[in-house]
Amino acid sequence: MARLGLVILVALLGAAAVAAQAPGSSSYGYGGVPPSPAPQSPPSASPPAPTPSPPAQAPPPRLRFGFYKRSCPNTEYIVRDAVRNATSVDPGLGAGLIRMAFHDCFVQGCDASVLLDPTPANPRPEKLGPPNFPSLRGFDVVDAAKAALEKACPGVVSCADVVQFAARDAAFFLSGSRVSYNLPAGRLDGRVSFDNETLAFLPPPSFNLSQLVGSFNAKGLDVDDLVVLSGSHTIGRSHCSSFTTISTPPSDQDPGLATILRGQCPANPNITNDATVVQDIVTPDKLDNQYYKNVLNHKVLFQSDAALLTSSVTTRKVRENALIRGSWERKFARAMVKMSLIEIKTAANGEIRKNCHVVN
Numbered sequence: 001m002a003r004l005g006l007v008i009l010v011a012l013l014g015a016a017a018v019a020a021q022a023p024g025s026s027s028y029g030y031g032g033v034p035p036s037p038a039p040q041s042p043p044s045a046s047p048p049a050p051t052p053s054p055p056a057q058a059p060p061p062r063l064r065f066g067f068y069k070r071s072c073p074n075t076e077y078i079v080r081d082a083v084r085n086a087t088s089v090d091p092g093l094g095a096g097l098i099r100m101a102f103h104d105c106f107v108q109g110c111d112a113s114v115l116l117d118p119t120p121a122n123p124r125p126e127k128l129g130p131p132n133f134p135s136l137r138g139f140d141v142v143d144a145a146k147a148a149l150e151k152a153c154p155g156v157v158s159c160a161d162v163v164q165f166a167a168r169d170a171a172f173f174l175s176g177s178r179v180s181y182n183l184p185a186g187r188l189d190g191r192v193s194f195d196n197e198t199l200a201f202l203p204p205p206s207f208n209l210s211q212l213v214g215s216f217n218a219k220g221l222d223v224d225d226l227v228v229l230s231g232s233h234t235i236g237r238s239h240c241s242s243f244t245t246i247s248t249p250p251s252d253q254d255p256g257l258a259t260i261l262r263g264q265c266p267a268n269p270n271i272t273n274d275a276t277v278v279q280d281i282v283t284p285d286k287l288d289n290q291y292y293k294n295v296l297n298h299k300v301l302f303q304s305d306a307a308l309l310t311s312s313v314t315t316r317k318v319r320e321n322a323l324i325r326g327s328w329e330r331k332f333a334r335a336m337v338k339m340s341l342i343e344i345k346t347a348a349n350g351e352i353r354k355n356c357h358v359v360n
Ligand code: HEM
Pocket: 092, 095, 096, 098, 099, 102, 135, 136, 137, 203, 204, 205, 206, 207, 212, 226, 229, 230, 232, 233, 235, 236, 237, 238, 239, 240, 242, 279, 302, 304
């Protein structure tokens, strides 16, 4: 059964992510994942009906590979350059960019709403929501890419696409090019961003498995995506508060790791006294499958990580990712593409921002 589901997923997304390895060439139509909040059924394998009833509102744009090939041919090189520059100095910024793509997509869709600054009219954008502030990083990398893009082709490339390209490129560099995928583009930037929506949609580290699955289902992602994307916790850092005050560490955490963490963290972290620790104590800056080995060894920081061993289905997936060489990297590429399609904005509610920090 799971096998069949995987085959369908591969048919739908694998064709896009894997077959399209030739740089910036092929074209593949995409509608966005339909809007939440209603939990979505998995994508249907049958082709769309030839004469659909007219949509109530404008449909999301069809995202395409090589979207900027004519309008701004150097787009993907420019973003990659900015990400190379940043991650070669600080790989942690690459981790920040991958997390940013997730936090953008789960709140108002992949529309760069996470980049909007506070204004008098909207004093509390997503950026200030607890899971983003103060820990989300990589904003300067997006700014550097956008500045270079505006110089090359003003007003052409959306900030939402920059965020997803930047995450893709961060994955490329941090994995030593093992995670390499083409990404359809043509996303539009949103105009809505509220901090009260971050906690509503971004799962906290205290979540158990059914809560995590529920949160991913609400965004059209399934349990496979949950297991595969959680592998992002093979890079980057966590603030001590994320597993001591917001959430207790997993009850079955390895005692050796617990001792190390107690040595690195204050007893009662607060906003001015909140050290960071690496997520993956074995290969902290490498995007690899070490995360799954850490999960099996109970050497993870969050209950949400440990939760992957609380069902036989997810435990089997964790084992596969830990043991089968190269398998996770391919799945991760597909899942990142799938995540990047959540709730794409339409011409009616989207635009191409000139400055990623403010709506036009
Ligand atoms: C499954 C539910 C998830 C939970 C509960 C969760 C929770 C967290 C937390 C609490 C942190 C530490 C933040 C800090 O204190 O600085 C973190 C870091 C991180 N997360 Fe997740 N996360 C989840 C899924 C994801 C996904 C889907 C991705 C990407 C696709 C991701 C990528 C990252 C990365 C790369 C970091 C390190 C960030 C940095 O070093 O700046 N996480 N996550």
